[in-house]
Amino acid sequence: MASARRIQFSVGLMVLVGLGLLLTFVFFLTQSRLTGSSTVLETYLRESVQGLEVGSPVRYRGVSVGRVTAIGLASAEYRRPEGVPFANAFQLVVVRFAVDLQRVGDIPAAEDAVKLGLRARLTSQGITGVSYIELDFVDPDQFAPSTVPWTPAYTWIPSVPSTVAQVQTAAETVMRQLQGIDFATLFSNISTLVVELRDEAKALELAQAVGEATALLRDFRRIASDADIPGVVSELRATSAALRGTVDSPDVRNALSSLAAAAQDLRRTAARLPGTVTQLEAGVRGVRGTTGDLQADLAPLLRDLRATTANLRETTEALRRSPSQALLGAPPPTGAGR
Numbered sequence: 001m002a003s004a005r006r007i008q009f010s011v012g013l014m015v016l017v018g019l020g021l022l023l024t025f026v027f028f029l030t031q032s033r034l035t036g037s038s039t040v041l042e043t044y045l046r047e048s049v050q051g052l053e054v055g056s057p058v059r060y061r062g063v064s065v066g067r068v069t070a071i072g073l074a075s076a077e078y079r080r081p082e083g084v085p086f087a088n089a090f091q092l093v094v095v096r097f098a099v100d101l102q103r104v105g106d107i108p109a110a111e112d113a114v115k116l117g118l119r120a121r122l123t124s125q126g127i128t129g130v131s132y133i134e135l136d137f138v139d140p141d142q143f144a145p146s147t148v149p150w151t152p153a154y155t156w157i158p159s160v161p162s163t164v165a166q167v168q169t170a171a172e173t174v175m176r177q178l179q180g181i182d183f184a185t186l187f188s189n190i191s192t193l194v195v196e197l198r199d200e201a202k203a204l205e206l207a208q209a210v211g212e213a214t215a216l217l218r219d220f221r222r223i224a225s226d227a228d229i230p231g232v233v234s235e236l237r238a239t240s241a242a243l244r245g246t247v248d249s250p251d252v253r254n255a256l257s258s259l260a261a262a263a264q265d266l267r268r269t270a271a272r273l274p275g276t277v278t279q280l281e282a283g284v285r286g287v288r289g290t291t292g293d294l295q296a297d298l299a300p301l302l303r304d305l306r307a308t309t310a311n312l313r314e315t316t317e318a319l320r321r322s323p324s325q326a327l328l329g330a331p332p333p334t335g336a337g338r
Helices: 001-028 031-035 110-118 163-179 184-224 229-248 251-319
Strands: 036-043 056-058 063-073 094-101 119-124 130-137
Touching: 056 094, 063 130, 094 130, 110 119, 119 163, 229 251
Parallel strands: 056 130
Antiparallel strands: 036 094, 056 063, 063 094, 119 130
16 A cells, blocks of 8 residues: 555656656747747748758857747648639748847847848758758848738748759759750851861961062062172182182191191190199209208307407497507506596
8 A cells, every 4th residue: 555655656746747847848948938028020931941940040140049939831821812823922931930139139120120131041050951040131132022912920021042042043044044055056166167267277377478488589589689699609709719729828738737836845845844843843842941951050150240240349349449458458547647
């Protein structure tokens, strides 16, 4: 009995904890709506919203400002009135999202922001395939808002194609244009044009070459007619004969023989020049040694000569002061003159 009560108590406690967690999660998701600090906006996308889920972030230039609250088809959200044809507008995807005004800050009203270029764009996050709604300002003239045949339930933010959609649209446009080109006819015309250009270039080059050759021959003829060709040839022959006679004369031959002999003597002299230089260096070294010995021998003689000259100078000075010294041999007594 006690074990049964314990099990019931445990089960009840788990149910209460689960309810608490569920309420906490719901409160976390609806906190901004309960506090009244968020506003619900909607946009319409013409492309696939693969990867976009309820709860996906809404970002303004990379800053998270809200979350996606609902995703549906326009044909289900806004019923087509009776008699109205199924237009392209009913093929759009309706995306509603809540934006936290406290995170947005001080911005103009939604209608004024739309006039300034506020647009919504579907953006993929990396290569994971996860998508989110990005809000940003673009050129309002380039991306003008389109009209829809219903009254939006919430404030409407026009959308612009995503980068992937723009690239895909451009690629499809290029492919359609390429499909409309007749490549066979284009290549045939290009080949014909290349052949014609080659023929014209050949004809132009041949005509130009013929014209230049004709002008060159005309210049040669004019020069030949203006110049005295026979006289020039005669002068050249006379000059050549004179040069040949000068070269064959005995004087030129003797001069060439003398130059050859002089060159031979110069060559022999140059061959003996190293020995002569060696002998000259030995003589210079001998002269340097003799000069050194002579200086060594003359040094004592010069010293003796200086001493003898000094003694002679003293003797002369003494004779000048006392001439009788030469006869008496000694200076006169000091009291003789008294």
